[in-house]
Amino acid sequence: MPSSVMPTPRRSDDPRSPAAVSTVGLRKSYGDKTVLDGIDLRIPAGSVFALLGPNGAGKTTAVKILSTLVTADGGQAQVAGHDVATSPDGVRAAVGVTGQFSAVDGLITGEENMLLMADLHHLPKHEGRRVTAELLERFDLTEAAKKPASTYSGGMKRRLDIAMTLVGKPRIIFLDEPTTGLDPRSRHNMWQIIRELVSDGVTVFLTTQYLEEADELADRIAVLHEGRIAAEGTADELKRLIPGGHIRLRFTDPDAYQSAASALREATRDDEALALQIPSDGSQRELRSLLDWLDSAGVEADELTMHSPDLDDVFFALTGGNDRTDKKGEAVR
Numbered sequence: 001m002p003s004s005v006m007p008t009p010r011r012s013d014d015p016r017s018p019a020a021v022s023t024v025g026l027r028k029s030y031g032d033k034t035v036l037d038g039i040d041l042r043i044p045a046g047s048v049f050a051l052l053g054p055n056g057a058g059k060t061t062a063v064k065i066l067s068t069l070v071t072a073d074g075g076q077a078q079v080a081g082h083d084v085a086t087s088p089d090g091v092r093a094a095v096g097v098t099g100q101f102s103a104v105d106g107l108i109t110g111e112e113n114m115l116l117m118a119d120l121h122h123l124p125k126h127e128g129r130r131v132t133a134e135l136l137e138r139f140d141l142t143e144a145a146k147k148p149a150s151t152y153s154g155g156m157k158r159r160l161d162i163a164m165t166l167v168g169k170p171r172i173i174f175l176d177e178p179t180t181g182l183d184p185r186s187r188h189n190m191w192q193i194i195r196e197l198v199s200d201g202v203t204v205f206l207t208t209q210y211l212e213e214a215d216e217l218a219d220r221i222a223v224l225h226e227g228r229i230a231a232e233g234t235a236d237e238l239k240r241l242i243p244g245g246h247i248r249l250r251f252t253d254p255d256a257y258q259s260a261a262s263a264l265r266e267a268t269r270d271d272e273a274l275a276l277q278i279p280s281d282g283s284q285r286e287l288r289s290l291l292d293w294l295d296s297a298g299v300e301a302d303e304l305t306m307h308s309p310d311l312d313d314v315f316f317a318l319t320g321g322n323d324r325t326d327k328k329g330e331a332v333r
Helices: 059-066 088-094 110-120 125-138 154-166 184-199 211-217 235-239 254-263 284-297 311-319
Strands: 019-030 033-044 048-052 074-079 095-098 172-176 203-208 220-225 228-233 246-250 268-270 275-279 303-307
Touching: 019 059, 019 203, 033 059, 033 074, 033 203, 033 220, 033 228, 048 211, 059 074, 059 172, 059 203, 088 095, 095 154, 110 125, 110 154, 125 154, 154 172, 154 184, 184 203, 184 211, 203 211, 211 311, 220 235, 220 311, 228 235, 228 311, 235 311, 246 284, 254 275, 254 284
Parallel strands: 048 203, 048 220, 095 172, 172 203
Antiparallel strands: 019 033, 019 074, 220 228, 246 275, 246 303, 268 275
16 A cells, blocks of 8 residues: 655745735825835734834834724735735635724623624624633633623723624734733733634734834734835844843863963953853754854853844834833833
8 A cells, every 4th residue: 555645744934834914015095104115915714923013113004004993094905815005805714803992892791792792793682692602711701791892891891891892703813912901910911812813713913112022922922113114024033133141151171261362263262251152053053063063162151141132122223212121021102
């Protein structure tokens, strides 16, 4: 019997995967202010894409165009295979949008918000109640379902907002700064929700000004600056764009330190700490080469640590910003 060859699984961020969202030369201005100045994007289905930028960078405008809420001045955009200009109804049927400002009606209960959304999607009454109950349970809102949404915490409102978005079973969800204003625990809960959405096959287009959030969630990240995409890639690819990565070797044996310092002439010496700092792009190949040299030379380092630029460094190098974020992901202002 001939052996069958199993096809290699294709990652969701594989460039050969079908595009859930694509744009070419997308432009938008308000008066004499250019907000989007010809952006090109390609987002594979079933992935998380993060559009990173400070306030006023044009992130929300991009979401509004792609979800048909605003018309572009130029360029082309397709969402779920539909042209946003010529087939807006097809786009709307395939997407859900959750903004940084909740669409939840605080005057009615969480359950009533959900049922209202079910009615807007023209679901039969029994189907609407079934979907509502399932989503309220999924987002841990069953106990609060009969309470006015105005009594919900910020994190609960955001969860309800996303639950309402999922009533229509969208294939693509635009999350426009979904964790703005949330406390750290609620933010991490939201991250878990986003991961679960993607595991269900949903494509997530995330805009954020939290650098840690993009690093944590996104398969690919684009940095938007002055209406243009300043850089795009995986988090690791973006980090490698910025110089400053290095490997640090620390020794306790002064002779071993001197031997390594004499051979590794490109290293920066710290004679007091018996440490060497060697420029590195952070690649496995470069690390392996260094380890092989240490082994062949019989030089033993007591401590080896790798340091690479993070998204903070990338963001500020690309945008020229002055205010840095801290490592806990505080927002760029």
